[in-house]
Amino acid sequence: MHSTPSPAKLKLETLLQRCEGAYSQNTLRGYRNDLRHFQKWCEKCGEEWLPTEPETIARFIDEEAETKAMATVKHRLDAIRFAHVMADLSCPTEHSEVKLAVRRARRKKSARQKQALGLTSECLSKMVAACPNTLDGRRNAALLSVGYDTLCRSSELALLAVEHLSPCRSSILIPRSKSDPYGEGRIAHLSEETSALLKDWIELAGLESGPLFRGLHTGKMAEKALSTSSIRRIVKRTAEKAGLSGAEIYGLSGHSMRIGAAQDMMVAGIDTLGIMQAGGWKSKNVLARYVEKASTSKLHRRRWEFLNSIPPG
Structure with a gap:
């Protein structure tokens, strides 16, 4: 017996289906994974994920920066921005609270990504x-x-x-x-x-x-x-x-x-x-x-x- 998808998951899939053909499958797959992660975090905290408040995103960034690389934090922030833009909502990621959270995360750890070895x-x-x-x-x-x-x-x-x-x-x-x-x-x-x-x-x-x-x-x-x-x-x-x-x-x-x-x-x-x-x-x-x-x-x-x-x- 199949379980009924949650309203949040249905909202995400509907949003991504609109983008089929306009973005590559790899890009949409990445957004889906990052947004599902954000959804689960919001559910745990009792917050809405779409639309969401700048203060909520700032808390999310602060928590993510404790255990995740800066590149991962940035990818998830990009996904949140993408979801709001595609839903024709005002973009909370441009708020000063979010920008300050990003600066805190960058100062806490190196933003440098590990580079693959060159096959010369x-x-x-x-x-x-x-x-x-x-x-x-x-x-x-x-x-x-x-x-x-x-x-x-x-x-x-x-x-x-x-x-x-x-x-x-x-x-x-x-x-x-x-x-x-x-x-x-x-x-x-x-x-x-x-x-x-x-x-x-x-x-x-x-x-x-x-x-x-x-x-x-x-x-x-x-x-x-x-x-x-x-x-x-x-x-x-x-x-x-x-x-x-x-x-x-x-x-x-x-x-x-x-x-x-x-x-x-x-x-x-x-x-x-x-x-x-x-x-x-x-x-x-x-x-x-x-x-x-x-x-x-x-x-x-x-x-x-x-x-x-x-x-x-």
Whole structure:
């Protein structure tokens, strides 16, 4: 026997259904999770969640900041703002009480997000070499190399189809991304090595159309594309086969190819605008966080080289 959904849950689902097609499923899924969390907190405190008062949101932020990362607090605040805007209600998140609560949370803990480890060219070579000459091994080698060359997020890799490849497989269309919600797309270029790996995978898998990277079950090809969680597991499993350290494996994620490629481009002397265009970034600040480790390392190497070149005395 099915239980009747609560009025609060029905209100949330009705609100999100209106947004279908205007926002990606990943975005709506994130809003749903954050708003359900806020709903439960409001029910426990005897408060309304929509509309809600600025003082209620401020108390929520104060409590969340005790145990959650600042990024999580911000995501939940964005979800609350979204719900009020979509319900055509005045936005309480702009109230001074809420802004003060956010400042308290930021002062209490670092707002710095943990960054995934960059899968640089050196690391990529080791991992590709560790992929066996099997169906899943050829897929994994092609997946890692395409991710690096295109600077794709895992969600973008999951959207790639055979039809997006150019006839000679020297470039590929990235049809949609987090920073491209309307699907204008961008063209990414592939190295000769990556094109060869893709050729091996496509021919071995017998792909003619549909998702470019698919799951395998007991050696049989799935019809659906790999999920982002599957891509993340492939990255970590391949790193383990390549003999990377436990700390390196732990730091890798589905974003690691994107981060590593951006770091390599910066070290190679490619300017910020060029890297932004290659990876589809809209914000210099976001890119700066990606490449800062490589940037800092390069600056230190230059300093040491300069100091070592000075004659003693």
